[in-house]
Every structure is written in structure tokens, then in C-alpha cells.
Amino acid sequence: MRRDDLLDLNDILQHPGRQLSVEVSTELADEEDLDLVKPLEGVLDAISTGNLLLITGEFTTRAVVECARCSGPIETDITFEIDEQFPVVGVPSSMSHQDFAKVEADEPYPLFEGNNLMVEVLLRQNLLLNFPVQPLCAFGWEGECPVAKERGVAKGTSGAGRTEFEKLKNLVEGSEG
Numbered sequence: 001m002r003r004d005d006l007l008d009l010n011d012i013l014q015h016p017g018r019q020l021s022v023e024v025s026t027e028l029a030d031e032e033d034l035d036l037v038k039p040l041e042g043v044l045d046a047i048s049t050g051n052l053l054l055i056t057g058e059f060t061t062r063a064v065v066e067c068a069r070c071s072g073p074i075e076t077d078i079t080f081e082i083d084e085q086f087p088v089v090g091v092p093s094s095m096s097h098q099d100f101a102k103v104e105a106d107e108p109y110p111l112f113e114g115n116n117l118m119v120e121v122l123l124r125q126n127l128l129l130n131f132p133v134q135p136l137c138a139f140g141w142e143g144e145c146p147v148a149k150e151r152g153v154a155k156g157t158s159g160a161g162r163t164e165f166e167k168l169k170n171l172v173e174g175s176e177g
């Protein structure tokens with residue numbers, strides 16, 4: 001179990017109005033589906049209003065993505081903002097001797113361990129949301145992209161669709177005959 005990406009937010013949760021600001025730099029090394037050329041870097045700010053934990057920040061990285069047309073690799077800068085709110089329950093211990101404030105996140109995946117934020121999970125989710133939807137290499141949709149051209153020819157001559165149809169046809173004929 002990795003613990004080094006946990007950010008302890010207990011102090012600000014027990015002291016509404018107190019601000020926490022941390023610089024974060026991570027390579028998200030555990031992620032096989034992400035190909036980062038540079039570490040993901042930015043600043044996270046956290047503050048509690050008493051019943052809401054507000055987490056904001058701005059992050060940048062550089063990643064390798066696939067061209068939507070030719071699947072060739074493209075390096076692209078990605079910058080995104082984080083603006084999240086999580087419900088807080090309980091009375092902050094700075095105002096009560098019996099109780100304490102606790103984050104009660106209702107995300108479909110675990111984002112907190114007690115009052116510790118799992119920073120890399122939050123960053124990964126936000127990074128994926130901000131990935132370019134249809135990145136294109138220098139040739140774009142219309143240019144004479146040699147890779148796309150090659151793939152187009154290969155597609156035209158392989159007859160993959162036809163082979164699938166033949167298989168289906170044989171199956172149907174076999175079952176009936």
C-alpha cells in the first residue's frame with residue numbers, strides 16, 4: 001500500500017478558514033495507460049468552510065497521445081484546473097471538545113483515507129478528464145499523412161470485413177446443413 005501520496009487535511013478540517021497550499025510533482029508512475037514526458041506539476045489549495053472542503057489547483061504536464069487519424073504518437077502539453085468540493089460532517093475540534101470534522105466524500109472510488117486526500121487519485125481523474133479528445137498530428141484530417149496513407153492501403157487490401165462475413169456465412173450454413 002502506497003502512503004506517500006496521502007495529503008493530511010486534518011488540520012484545516014479542524015480549523016475552518018485555515019488554508020493549506022502544497023506544491024505537488026508526480027510522475028503517476030503506476031499508470032500504464034498514461035505516457036507522461038514530464039512530471040505532472042502544480043499547486044493544490046485546500047480550505048474548509050466548516051461543512052465543505054474546497055480543493056482547487058492548476059496543473060501542467062506533457063504527454064504522448066495517439067493521433068485520432070493515423071494513431072501516430074504526438075507530444076502535447078496538458079494544463080487543467082481542479083475545482084472540487086467535498087461534504088464535511090461533524091463539528092471541528094477547534095470548536096468542540098467532544099467532536100471533530102470529517103470528510104464524507106461520496107465519490108464512486110475511494111479518494112480519502114480518513115482525512116487524508118489520495119492526491120494521485122484526484123490528479124489522475126482530472127488529468128484523464130482533460131486529455132485531448134481528438135488529437136491530430138501535423139497532417140491533421142486532410143494532409144497527406146504517410147502513416148494514415150499506409151494504414152488506409154493496408155485496410156483496403158486486408159479484406160478483414162470480408163473474412164468476418166465469410167466466417168459468419170460458414171457458421172450459418174454449417175448449422176443449417
Ligand SMILES: [Zn+2]
Nearest residue numbers: 067069070137
Ligand atoms: Zn496523424
